[in-house]
Amino acid sequence: MIVLLPPSETKRHGGDGPALDLDSLSSPALSDARRDLVDDLVKLAADPPACRTALGLSKSQDAEIERNAALCTSPTLPAIGRYTGVLYDALDVETLRGAAATRAQHRLAVVSALFGLIRADDRIPAYRLSAGSKLPGRPTLAAFWKPTLEPALAEIADQELVVDLRSGSYAALGKVPGAVTVDVVAEHSDGRRSTVSHFNKAHKGRLARALAGSRAEPDDAAAVAAVARRAGMRVERRDSHLTVVVPA
Template sequence: MIVLLPPSETKRPGGDGPALALDAMSFALLRDTREELVGELAELAADRPASRKALGISASQDAEIDRNAALRTAPTLPAIHRYTGVLYDALDVESLHGAAAGRAQSRLAVVSALFGLIRAGDRIPAYRLSAGSKLPGRPTLAARWKPALEPVLAELAENELVVDLRSGSYAALGKVPDAVTVDVVAEHADGRRTTVSHFNKAHKGRLARALATTRAEPADAAAVAAVARRAGMRVERRGDHLTVVVAA
């Protein structure tokens, strides 16, 4: 089983690993697109106004541009430790040890706007690039990633059950055939249901942790739902789609 996570805009700074080595990253078929985007993003960093526009940031966030300028030389961290924020706080991979940590390393993967599909242990620098970013004079990131990423995701899905926890903009970078998909809804006292927005990430992080650490080997959506329920989550299933129901 592979659990696909979205990245986060916030990244842990620094690192204790060597500089970015694209040849050492998982899914070698994505190397050319990674190389193009790293080069373009580092070059764009020399033009701060253009970088701000492309990345959707303000002058107060120019440190993000500095990170992009140093993409090829900055220290690295494993991807699963680089990303921070609500989902990754709930996942709390730093607290895992022994066999649970090993299962998380093998099961967790991230779909990044800069690197495409990466495994938990792939070492990456801090950077700023979101799925909705638009590099000057270039097609959208979805248009650039789909031709390279979808064949890799399809091959992955042939061999593993894929549980797709990505948000919409990152799911648009490449579809996964036959993936188990998940949404989160809040149920009110009167039975009315509404979409969960901010805390959606926290609940998906909890589910990711349950799936990453379970001794079970889920083979279908029903088995994924069973793992979630054992973790105390209320889950409904319709085919390959799961709905996590939380109290409003």
């Protein structure tokens, strides 16, 4: 089983690893696309006004531009330790121990706007590029990534069950055939249901933690739902789609 996560806008600064080595990352079929985007971001960082426009940044966020300028020289961290924010706080992978930590390293993967599909232990620098960014002279990132990312995702889906926890903009970078998908809804006291927005990430993070560390080896949506229920989550299933139901 692979649990596919979105990245986060916020990322830990610094790192304890060597500079970015694109050839060392998993899914080597994506190397050329990664190299093109890294080169674009480094060049774009030399023009702060254009960079702010492309990445949707304000002047107060120029530190993000400096990160991109240093993409090829700054230190790296494992991808699962680079991303921060609500989902990753709930996942709290650093507190997993022993066999659960080992399983998490194998099962967790991220789809990044810059690197495409990366595994938990792929070492990456801090950067700024979102799925909705529009780089000068390029199509949308969804159009850029689909031709190479979808085959890479399909190859994984041929071998293992994929639980896709990505948000819409990152799911658009490449579809996963046969994936288990998940949404989160809040149930009110009168039975009404509404979409969970901000805390959607927290609940998906908790689900990711349950799946990452579980001794079970789910091979379909029903088995995924069973793991979630054992972790105390209320889950409904319709074919390969799961709905996590939380109190409003």
